[in-house]
Amino acid sequence: xxxxxxxxxxxxxxxxxxxxxxxxxxxxxxxxxxxxxxxxxxxxxxxxxxxxxxxxxxxxxxxxxxxxxxxxxxxxxxxxxxxxxxxxxxxxxxxxxxxxxxxxxxxxxxxxxxxxxxxxxxxxxxxxxxxxxxxxxxxxxxxxxxxxxxxxxxxxxxxxxxxxxxxxxxxxxxxxxxxxxxxxxxxxxxxxxxxxxxxxxxxxxxxxxxxxxxxxxxxxxxxxxxxxxxxxxxxxxxxxxxxxxxxxxxxxxxxxxxxxxxxxxxxxxxxxxxxxxxxxxxxxxxxxxxxxxxxxxxxxx
Amino acid sequence: xxxxxxxxxxxxxxxxxxxxxxxxxxxxxxxxxxxxxxxxxxxxxxxxxxxxxxxxxxxxxxxxxxxxxxxxxxxxxxxxxxxxxxxxxxxxxxxxxxxxxxxxxxxxxxxxxxxxxxxxxxxxxxxxxxxxxxxxxxxxxxxxxxxxxxxxxxxxxxxxxxxxxxxxxxxxxxxxxxxxxxxxxxxxxxxxxxxxxxxxxxxxxxxxxxxxxxxxxxxxxxxxxxxxxxxxxxxxxxxxxxxxxxxxxxxxxxxxxxxxxxxxxxxxxxxxxxxxxxxxxxxxxxxxxxxxxxxxxxxxxxxxxxxxxxxxxxxxxxxxxxxxxxxxxxxxxxxxx
Numbered sequence: 166x167x168x169x170x171x172x173x174x175x176x177x178x179x180x181x182x183x184x185x186x187x188x189x190x191x192x193x194x195x196x197x198x199x200x201x202x203x204x205x206x207x208x209x210x211x212x213x214x215x216x217x218x219x220x221x222x223x224x225x226x227x228x229x230x231x232x233x234x235x236x237x238x239x240x241x242x243x244x245x246x247x248x249x250x251x252x253x254x255x256x257x258x259x260x261x262x263x264x265x266x267x268x269x270x271x272x273x274x275x276x277x278x279x280x281x282x283x284x285x286x287x288x289x290x291x292x293x294x295x296x297x298x299x300x301x302x303x304x305x306x307x308x309x310x311x312x313x314x315x316x317x318x319x320x321x322x323x324x325x326x327x328x329x330x331x332x333x334x335x336x337x338x339x340x341x342x343x344x345x346x347x348x349x350x351x352x353x354x355x356x357x358x359x360x361x362x363x364x365x366x367x368x369x370x371x372x373x374x375x376x377x378x379x380x381x382x383x384x385x386x387x388x389x390x391x392x393x394x395x396x397x398x399x400x401x402x403x404x405x406x407x408x409x410x411x412x413x414x415x416x417x418x419x420x421x422x423x424x425x426x427x428x429x430x431x432x433x434x435x436x437x438x439x440x441x442x443x444x445x446x447x448x449x450x451x452x453x454x455x456x457x458x459x460x461x462x463x464x465x466x
Numbered sequence: 467x468x469x470x471x472x473x474x475x476x477x478x479x480x481x482x483x484x485x486x487x488x489x490x491x492x493x494x495x496x497x498x499x500x501x502x503x504x505x506x507x508x509x510x511x512x513x514x515x516x517x518x519x520x521x522x523x524x525x526x527x528x529x530x531x532x533x534x535x536x537x538x539x540x541x542x543x544x545x546x547x548x549x550x551x552x553x554x555x556x557x558x559x560x561x562x563x564x565x566x567x568x569x570x571x572x573x574x575x576x577x578x579x580x581x582x583x584x585x586x587x588x589x590x591x592x593x594x595x596x597x598x599x600x601x602x603x604x605x606x607x608x609x610x611x612x613x614x615x616x617x618x619x620x621x622x623x624x625x626x627x628x629x630x631x632x633x634x635x636x637x638x639x640x641x642x643x644x645x646x647x648x649x650x651x652x653x654x655x656x657x658x659x660x661x662x663x664x665x666x667x668x669x670x671x672x673x674x675x676x677x678x679x680x681x682x683x684x685x686x687x688x689x690x691x692x693x694x695x696x697x698x699x700x701x702x703x704x705x706x707x708x709x710x711x712x713x714x715x716x717x718x719x720x721x722x723x724x725x726x727x728x729x730x731x732x733x734x735x736x737x738x739x740x741x742x743x744x745x746x747x748x749x750x751x752x753x754x755x756x757x758x759x760x761x762x763x764x765x766x767x768x769x770x771x772x773x774x775x776x777x778x779x780x781x782x783x784x785x786x787x788x789x790x791x792x793x794x795x796x797x798x799x800x801x802x803x
Contacts, residue, residue: 360572363633
């Protein structure tokens with residue numbers, strides 16, 4: 166009789182509860198200091214953006230030409246302090262940036278999120294099914310992928326017309342191909358592993374296998390990649406606004422402000438760089454947060 | 467054999483197309499499994515041996531229907547697939563343990579979840595499946611209190627293979643295919659896992675198909691052995707009979723290649739030269755003739771059929787074993803032994 170580790174003298178122990186995988190992910194993420202710091206910063210920015218009208222800031226649309234391009238901390242004779250200076254039309258930068266956060270976050274996150282959902286779906290289906298379906302989906306996507314993203318965004322926006330909704334659609338379409346490619350390649354590699362064969366041998370149907378075995382192993386890398394596209398999305402949106410295809414002035418939007426303050430870089434470099442700093446901060450925080458999420462999801466680390 | 471075999475495989479064939487050219491046309495076929503037939507009796511262990519590329523793993527995957535065969539019939543306990551036996555039924559009765567213990571476990575699931583997956587797919591509720599998983603862990607020698615919540619990367623190779631065995635048993639199968647299940651383990655662990663397999667077989671009344679390239683392990687585990695070469699069965703019979711007196715020259719060569727610790731029986735010369743021919747373009751007639759020291763004209767012209775010998779205790783596919791085949795050495799004991 167082979168020696169085993171089980172204790173044959175004691176009675177059967179109570180069944181060990183199996184902890185959920187996502188509960189484990191949450192716990193590991195909360196312990197990650199860098200990720201939590203970034204999450205806190207993002208939360209602050211998001212909350213400020215959501216509650217912008219109630220924060221007692223100056224009117225972001227009203228400016229005074231006499232007060233254009235003032236440096237940070239400038240106090241008007243009336244006693245109002247522009248903590249972050251004023252823009253080229255004399256509007257308070259702090260108010261512009263906080264209000265601009267609403268549009269910028271919206272235009273940065275939503276297209277990427279939509280593209281993540283649609284691109285993952287396409288990529289996972291193409292990767293799992295393989296064969297002709299894979300070729301049909303991926304070659305179609307390659308057609309879009311062949312265009313440089315700025316050009317594609319401008320072309321689609323131009324075709325659809327100006328406006329925020331159209332630029333959202335255009336940006337979503339721009340981001341679907343790269344996400345779908347990553348999803349397809351990860352799915353293909355996961356699909357060839359033995360545990361997927363073992364799941365098929367257990368009699369599970371394709372949907373169950375995808376849900377239980379494939380998704381958990383695929384969505385992590387795809388999600389990390391997708392969050393790196395958020396900053397790209399914000400910059401592309403600013404390009405579209407600059408060309409009159411997206412946000413129109415006087416709407417505050419970080420990319421648009423960045424573009425209109427370009428010439429002010431010589432007179433007020435700090436003020437002119439502020440929107441860029443906001444985009445930078447948000448991108449870094451998203452990237453580090455998604456890195457933390459990826460580490461938390463990766464049970465080996 | 468008067469009792470019905472648990473598994474009867476008839477003329478199983480699988481050719482993999484090789485695509486080339488501009489439009490991916492099929493230019494050739496890899497003849498991975500070509501007309502394989504055998505029986506597995508209830509409660510026995512059939513060993514399958516052969517070199518790499520002979521079609522052992524493809525045969526296993528065909529049996530468990532991970533790949534669909536091009537031709538041939540697989541009859542499980544008298545019922546054919548689609549003819550009294552649904553795919554779901556067959557999946558419950560035939561399970562497989564894979565070679566790579568790490569790649570066969572989902573790294574994101576705890577091992578209890580992995581084992582419980584099969585039963586849950588077939589309708590068992592979560593708590594019952596979990597309890598069954600814990601019970602199986604205990605059966606394979608892993609204490610559930612310690613191991614149920616662990617992830618695959620937290621286990622050693624031998625422990626992972628035990629988990630794979632538990633997973634294969636989760637659906638209460640009658641036939642378990644072991645595709646090189648112990649090949650990746652070190653010797654001491656291998657011995658433990660083999661003993662576990664023997665115990666489980668006795669305890670649960672299982673039937674095994676044990677695929678391996680290690681002849682000693684096959685001899686230990688099997689009742690009958692099937693020798694494959696380049697997608698064909700060359701010999702199949704009682705293990706002791708085959709090992710003591712191999713009939714087919716390939717079997718004899720394989721056995722004489724086993725390292726021996728007996729100083730009087732040294733292997734000084736490699737019994738077979740070269741590598742097996744390409745399965746895309748196999749030799750005509752008998753596929754072994756390019757490496758067989760006794761190959762003659764008839765071997766090139768006609769493919770030998772699998773014929774019984776020794777009062778039905780074995781089947782051999784060789785012209786030398788077949789009286790009236792035209793081979794000059796018919797009637798003599800075959801091979802290099």
